Amino acid sequence: MASQPPQELPVDLPELDVPAGYFSIIPSLSVYTPVNTFRFHVLQEQQSTLVFPKASSSFSHSPPSPTYDPSMLARDPIPPSKYLRLLKKHLAGLPDSAQLSLHSIRNPVRNEELMPLWVITVWDEVSALRDSRDMWNDAYSWVKSLQVTQQHGDHTHVTFVHFATLGWNAPLSHYGLRGVTTLALPQFLSNNRINDEAVDLMAHFLSSKNALPSGVLVAQLSLSNFISSIRADDISLLPSPSHIQQIEQRLSQISELYFPSFYCEYQHWIAFKVNITRKEVTYSRFHSCSVLLVRLNALAGDSMGNSLPKPDMFIKNLLLWLNTCCDPGFKFSGRKLATGSQRDSSSCGFFAMNAISHAVFDTELLEHEGIHSHRLEWFNNLCAAIDDQVG
Numbered sequence: 161m162a163s164q165p166p167q168e169l170p171v172d173l174p175e176l177d178v179p180a181g182y183f184s185i186i187p188s189l190s191v192y193t194p195v196n197t198f199r200f201h202v203l204q205e206q207q208s209t210l211v212f213p214k215a216s217s218s219f220s221h222s223p224p225s226p227t228y229d230p231s232m233l234a235r236d237p238i239p240p241s242k243y244l245r246l247l248k249k250h251l252a253g254l255p256d257s258a259q260l261s262l263h264s265i266r267n268p269v270r271n272e273e274l275m276p277l278w279v280i281t282v283w284d285e286v287s288a289l290r291d292s293r294d295m296w297n298d299a300y301s302w303v304k305s306l307q308v309t310q311q312h313g314d315h316t317h318v319t320f321v322h323f324a325t326l327g328w329n330a331p332l333s334h335y336g337l338r339g340v341t342t343l344a345l346p347q348f349l350s351n352n353r354i355n356d357e358a359v360d361l362m363a364h365f366l367s368s369k370n371a372l373p374s375g376v377l378v379a380q381l382s383l384s385n386f387i388s389s390i391r392a393d394d395i396s397l398l399p400s401p402s403h404i405q406q407i408e409q410r411l412s413q414i415s416e417l418y419f420p421s422f423y424c425e426y427q428h429w430i431a432f433k434v435n436i437t438r439k440e441v442t443y444s445r446f447h448s449c450s451v452l453l454v455r456l457n458a459l460a461g462d463s464m465g466n467s468l469p470k471p472d473m474f475i476k477n478l479l480l481w482l483n484t485c486c487d488p489g490f491k492f493s494g495r496k497l498a499t500g501s502q503r504d505s506s507s508c509g510f511f512a513m514n515a516i517s518h519a520v521f522d523t524e525l526l527e528h529e530g531i532h533s534h535r536l537e538w539f540n541n542l543c544a545a546i547d548d549q550v551g
Contacts, residue, residue, distance in 0.1 A: 173251070173259050175277040189289065191341065192327035195296050203290050207237030212268055215243075215250035220264045224276045228267075236269045238283045241291065247280055292343055296328060299349035306532055315536035319349070322543040335549045337364055342546070348539040354509040356381055359420050359429065362513045362538065365545055366520065375415040376520055379407055384421035384432075390477040395484050408485045411436065418516045420509075423471050429512040430471075432478070433497050433519060500526035507531050510538070 189201065212218070239247075251259060264274035300323065307316040330342045337360065344357035360380045367378040386404050400408060411417070417434035475492055482490040499515040502508055507528070514526040514534070526534055 173262075173277065175263065176281050178278045178281050190327075191329040191331065195300075195323040195326050195328050198293060198328035199296050199300060201289075201293060203293065204234070204286055205237040206240055206287060206290055207268075208240045212239060212243050213266065213271075215246040218247060218266050219250075219262045219277075220266065220274050221261050222264055222274060224264045225274045228273055228275055230276075233275075233279060233282055236267075238286050239268055241287050244280070244283055244287055248284070251280075292329060295343065295346040299346035302349045302351075303536070306536070312533050312536055315533055315540060318540045319536055322540065325547070326543055330546075332361075332546065335364070335546050336368070337361065345539060345542065348535050348542075350535075351504075351506060353427075353506040356422070359422075359509050359513065361542055362509075363420060363516075365542060366513070366517060368545070369521070371521060373520065375413075377407070377410055377414045377417050378516060378520065379417060379419040381420060381422075383407060383419045387421075387477045387481055388424075388474060390481055392480060395480060400485070411486055416520075418520060420512050420516070421471075421474065423474075425471075429508040431497060431499070431512040431515040433516075434482070498525060501528060503528040504531075510534055 189198065193201075247265075251262075254262075262277065265277055265279060267273040267275050303316050303319050306312045326345075327342055332340045332342065332344075340357050340361065344355075344361055347354050347358055363378055363380045366372070367380075372378070382401075382403050386401065399405070407417075415435070415437045417436070419432050421430055421432055422428070423430055479490050479492065497515050498518055500511050502511045510531065511526055514523070517523045518525050
């Protein structure tokens with residue numbers, strides 16, 4: 161999973177707010193600072209060798225020590241992320257009256273010293289900055305390791321060019337994605353599994369391409385999430401969310417619908433296709449999971465072949481939704497949505513999105529040997545699309 165920008169502390173406690181006079185303690189960074197500059201930004205060390213008391217023993221009802229010097233906060237090491245999570249969890253679990261009675265926290269460097277509670281906020285933000293910096297440094301190292309092999313020359317060169325201009329945490333609202341930033345991008349440059357944000361970026365990119373054929377819709381994960389949440393006893397009684405209603409309204413105007421879905425039970429990305437005009441019904445084993453109706457055909461592509469069982473509940477909900485918002489009669493079929501053959505445990509998101517890209521744009525099916533170049537190409541294409549929107 162990709163690290164996220166600093167999140168609000170799970171407690172609405174005024175003493176956690178950093179006083180205006182001390183904002184300089186938190187490193188001043190623009191979210192648009194280029195990746196290559198951000199990678200070298202100096203931050204406090206995150207010291208895992210410090211001895212920490214239990215979270216419940218870290219807090220005090222006494223006021224901060226009168227001799228406490230806030231300027232030391234910019235020089236002292238900060239606690240590790242795990243300890244910060246324990247502190248926030250402990251605070252969140254206290255009743256309001258107990259929270260309000262707390263006024264300080266023990267200094268992990270000088271245990272006899274009590275610091276103001278807002279120090280936790282500073283630690284939290286610096287820790288998140290360190291995590292983000294590590295993500296981009298790991299991404300840079302991954303690309304550098306590929307450059308050494310001289311097998312991805314053009315792709316790696318373009319990636320390094322983007323590092324010089326891309327903001328490390330720039331919001332992507334201008335690109336049509338609210339709540340998503342460029343921190344979703346480093347995960348493309350690794351051997352790890354990609355998360356929801358990355359898959360949504362890819363789906364949005366495909367749906368926004370000028371070459372998208374008329375009558376084709378590529379939907380984002382909100383559709384799959386909605387289908388997973390369907391209950392048979394309320395789907396016909398409750399209106400769909402507004403973003404799902406927009407898809408439902410377009411079903412009568414399109415011939416094909418594609419979308420990715422995460423198979424939670426097996427931690428696996430798969431791709432679905434809905435063919436609205438096909439009337440022929442064919443069946444096969446689930447390695448080509450499909451859904452088909454007299455006038456609508458839904459196919460799922462699974463890069464793991466026959467190794468996974470069919471996601472019966474999801475398919476049941478999908479059929480229920482289709483039969484409710486369209487003419488009834490949708491049926492499940494076994495036709496396969498062409499998908500490359502995956503030979504690792506972390507690339508399923510790329511194979512699922514490639515299955516959609518292959519079906520819609522006739523791009524070449526992804527082979528396992530090309531997964532590194534594929535990751536680089538996705539990163540570069542997304543950066544170029546983001547730059548075009550900014551321009």
